[in-house]
Amino acid sequence: MKQAAKGFSRQVVEELSSLHSEPPWLRQRRLEAWRVYEATPMPTLQDEDWRRTDISALALDELLPFAEAPSPHADSIAELPQGLCALLDKSRPESGLLIQHDSQVVHASPAEEAAKQGVIFASLEEAVGEQPELVKRYFMTRCLPPEHSKFVALHGAMWSGGTFVYVPKGVEVELPLRACQWLARPGLAVFPHTLIVLEAGSKLTFIAEQCSPEMDGQALSCGATEVYLGEGAQLRHISVQQLGRQVYNLGAQRHLLEGDSSLDSLIIGLGGELTKFFVESVLEGPGANAQMRGVVFGGDDQHFDHQTLQEHIAADCSSDLLFKVVVKDQAMSVHLGNVRVHGDARGTDAGQTVRNLILSEGAKAHPILPLEIEASDIRRCSHAATVGQVDEAQLFYLMSRGLSRRDAQKLIVDGFFEPVLEAIPLPAIQHRLRRAVDEKLGLAMP
Amino acid sequence: MPKPLFVIEDLHVSVEGKEILKGVNLTVERGEVHALMGPNGSGKSTLAHTLMGHPRFQITQGRVLLKGKDVLSLPPDERARQGMFLAFQYPVEIPGVKVRHFLRMALKASKGEEPSVTEFRKQLFEKMALLEMNRSFSERYVNEGFSGGEKKRNEILQLAMLEPEMAVLDEADSGLDIDALRSVANGINKLAGPHMGMLLITHYQRILNYVDPHFVHVLFDGRIVRSGGMELAQELEAKGYEWIAGEAVA
Ligand SMILES: Nc1ncnc2c1ncn2[C@@H]1O[C@H](COP(=O)(O)OP(=O)(O)OP(=O)(O)O)[C@@H](O)[C@H]1O
Ligand SMILES: [Mg+2]
Numbered sequence: 001m002k003q004a005a006k007g008f009s010r011q012v013v014e015e016l017s018s019l020h021s022e023p024p025w026l027r028q029r030r031l032e033a034w035r036v037y038e039a040t041p042m043p044t045l046q047d048e049d050w051r052r053t054d055i056s057a058l059a060l061d062e063l064l065p066f067a068e069a070p071s072p073h074a075d076s077i078a079e080l081p082q083g084l085c086a087l088l089d090k091s092r093p094e095s096g097l098l099i100q101h102d103s104q105v106v107h108a109s110p111a112e113e114a115a116k117q118g119v120i121f122a123s124l125e126e127a128v129g130e131q132p133e134l135v136k137r138y139f140m141t142r143c144l145p146p147e148h149s150k151f152v153a154l155h156g157a158m159w160s161g162g163t164f165v166y167v168p169k170g171v172e173v174e175l176p177l178r179a180c181q182w183l184a185r186p187g188l189a190v191f192p193h194t195l196i197v198l199e200a201g202s203k204l205t206f207i208a209e210q211c212s213p214e215m216d217g218q219a220l221s222c223g224a225t226e227v228y229l230g231e232g233a234q235l236r237h238i239s240v241q242q243l244g245r246q247v248y249n250l251g252a253q254r255h256l257l258e259g260d261s262s263l264d265s266l267i268i269g270l271g272g273e274l275t276k277f278f279v280e281s282v283l284e285g286p287g288a289n290a291q292m293r294g295v296v297f298g299g300d301d302q303h304f305d306h307q308t309l310q311e312h313i314a315a316d317c318s319s320d321l322l323f324k325v326v327v328k329d330q331a332m333s334v335h336l337g338n339v340r341v342h343g344d345a346r347g348t349d350a351g352q353t354v355r356n357l358i359l360s361e362g363a364k365a366h367p368i369l370p371l372e373i374e375a376s377d378i379r380r381c382s383h384a385a386t387v388g389q390v391d392e393a394q395l396f397y398l399m400s401r402g403l404s405r406r407d408a409q410k411l412i413v414d415g416f417f418e419p420v421l422e423a424i425p426l427p428a429i430q431h432r433l434r435r436a437v438d439e440k441l442g443l444a445m446p
Numbered sequence: 447m448p449k450p451l452f453v454i455e456d457l458h459v460s461v462e463g464k465e466i467l468k469g470v471n472l473t474v475e476r477g478e479v480h481a482l483m484g485p486n487g488s489g490k491s492t493l494a495h496t497l498m499g500h501p502r503f504q505i506t507q508g509r510v511l512l513k514g515k516d517v518l519s520l521p522p523d524e525r526a527r528q529g530m531f532l533a534f535q536y537p538v539e540i541p542g543v544k545v546r547h548f549l550r551m552a553l554k555a556s557k558g559e560e561p562s563v564t565e566f567r568k569q570l571f572e573k574m575a576l577l578e579m580n581r582s583f584s585e586r587y588v589n590e591g592f593s594g595g596e597k598k599r600n601e602i603l604q605l606a607m608l609e610p611e612m613a614v615l616d617e618a619d620s621g622l623d624i625d626a627l628r629s630v631a632n633g634i635n636k637l638a639g640p641h642m643g644m645l646l647i648t649h650y651q652r653i654l655n656y657v658d659p660h661f662v663h664v665l666f667d668g669r670i671v672r673s674g675g676m677e678l679a680q681e682l683e684a685k686g687y688e689w690i691a692g693e694a695v696a
Contacts, residue, residue: 125675274681394538396500396551397537399522399526400522400523401548401608402527403551403552405521411543414543415540415542415543416541419542421540
């Protein structure tokens with residue numbers, strides 16, 4: 001099966017499983033996911049989670065569920081397609097790089113230093129063969145089971161390629177690991193899966209990128225990311241989404257945090273036609289801490305919908321969410337931010353802030369931030385959303401220094417994002433994102 | 447005869463239908479420092495903002511000439527490029543934008559060319575030393591979390607970097623402790639030179655102990671009701687604005 005027929009079916013699931021010569025348990029999981037998918041109704045505007053996000057224009061039946069990469073193995077970055085090559089910063093030392101082109105992992109440079117410490121960084125397909133017990137235990141079980149939602153179920157049935165990261169107890173990985181998904185084929189649906197397991201006391205920085213060139217024709221990226229943080233583990237997790245303008249991006253990312261672990265996550269949403277992205281942190285062990293940040297910039301008629309969850313199950317955990325959103329032209333951003341505090345979660349400290357900057361009259365932002373609190377003895381649970389235009393006083397101040405209105409606005413938008421971008425560990429990615437922001441403002445030099 | 451640097455002619459300004467400035471006249475030549483004093487609400491900031499082109503203020507009558515050209519129809523950025531500068535009474539925060547970056551952008555915009563990185567750094571550190579500012583200041587976000595005194599110093603730093611021909615300083619002295627006042631005043635003295643005209647708006651005579659204005663004017667209820675030299679400032683300080691109020695009514 002170099003390329004499956006269009007559309008999704010049980011038969012496609014079986015073909016995919018055979019193609020990868022999967023063990024029976026994995027085939028079983030795919031089929032179970034497919035069953036859940038079929039049993040779950042297609043989301044519509046009547047569903048609470050999808051009230052402002054209309055995916056009826058997505059022609060699922062027209063999409064290919066799998067396509068081989070044009071060249072299935074690239075030993076060096078230079079062999080990769082040019083557009084993809086340009087994204088990767090070759091001069092930097094990196095502890096590991098994995099690239100998925102369309103449905104296949106085409107490059108995985110081992111994290112040499114880290115490998116010596118027992119760190120596993122490989123394609124998920126490979127890990128199924130080599131680490132079956134680990135994958136069996138963690139893959140779409142407790143973190144993101146198919147029941148999570150319609151498209152997580154579809155993902156569970158159709159996934160291919162994928163990234164697997166395992167960091168043993170107490171190991172601190174010094175350099176970031178980086179996984180890049182390149183979707184370059186119009187009409188294709190990709191289902192990249194990321195599974196990260198951090199054992200107790202370990203430490204990692206992980207950067208996930210989804211990119212594509214401009215393409216003619218609809219495509220779908222339906223990814224899922226599952227992360228387990230053991231006791232006291234620390235993770236910086238950066239996700240950059242720069243998909244092409246025709247791509248639908250329906251994804252989910254969920255972190256399970258054991259006691260005293262800490263997460264610092266950053267979501268960057270710039271590309272795509274429509275995004276519906278679940279970003280969830282579940283604080284399961286006492287003293288865990290989750291920082292969830294996001295930067296979203298929508299232009300043209302782009303649509304973004306981020307649905308976040310800060311779920312406090314254990315006592316004395318803290319979570320803090322800050323999303324910064326800019327919309328211009330006819331773009332729309334929805335942020336559905338849930339905070340859920342269970343009855344036993346004494347001493348919870350949870351905060352969420354969503355700030356929206358509207359640059360054009362036709363652009364819209366809808367922050368919706370419900371709180372669900374069952375515990376009585378909490379430290380703080382706060383939420384704040386702002387929606388506003390660029391401040392006239394700021395514009396006047398900058399213009400009084402000679403900046404044109406346009407440059408003044410650019411400086412204000414850059415400044416809005418800058419504190420978040422500045423914290424990204426790879427300067428090349430920072431640089432690329434600043435350029436992308438300028439491009440969206442209509443200011444970039446070609 | 448060369449044209450005067452800066453002329454305000456019979457300027458009338460309204461805000462939301464209420465007339466605030468009721469015919470202001472003032473001429474500033476190169477090399478001159480004019481102090482403009484007046485009680486709270488007399489219209490000092492209204493004048494300053496109007497001169498720089500704030501869109502909220504409606505000009506109902508009058509002209510403002512910079513080097514002989516009426517600037518009232520120009521947007522603020524164009525006025526800046528023509529050589530005007532306003533130090534704000536309440537400088538605005540620009541989150542996420544470093545002082546260093548902002549100054550570079552401002553220089554590029556107002557001078558039309560970008561200084562080289564080394565040239566810019568040299569200039570910046572020189573001016574910061576002049577104002578007794580710590581270098582780390584240039585890495586902070588513009589006015590974000592600045593103390594009142596730091597904001598004022600930052601305004602004067604911009605003045606120093608941009609070297610305008612006509613500078614309006616709206617209460618550069620308010621909220622400063624005595625040391626900060628001295629270094630801000632010091633900076634002003636060093637910057638005011640034969641090439642620049644300066645309008646120093648202030649509420650108190652305090653700063654005039656450090657900066658010697660050539661002229662002192664009193665703005666009251668939207669008009670300049672008195673003009674003179676330093677002795678006028680001293681008289682005001684001694685008698686209070688009540689005195690002017692009494693005279694203006696009389
Ligand atoms: N947006 C506005 N709407 C209505 N009135 C305004 C507005 N802005 C200013 N004013 C009024 O204009 C008058 C002059 O204000 P202005 O700020 O120019 O005074 P000022 O001399 O600078 O005072 P201060 O010494 O307090 O700085 C005041 O009576 C003020 O209330
Ligand atoms: Mg004032």
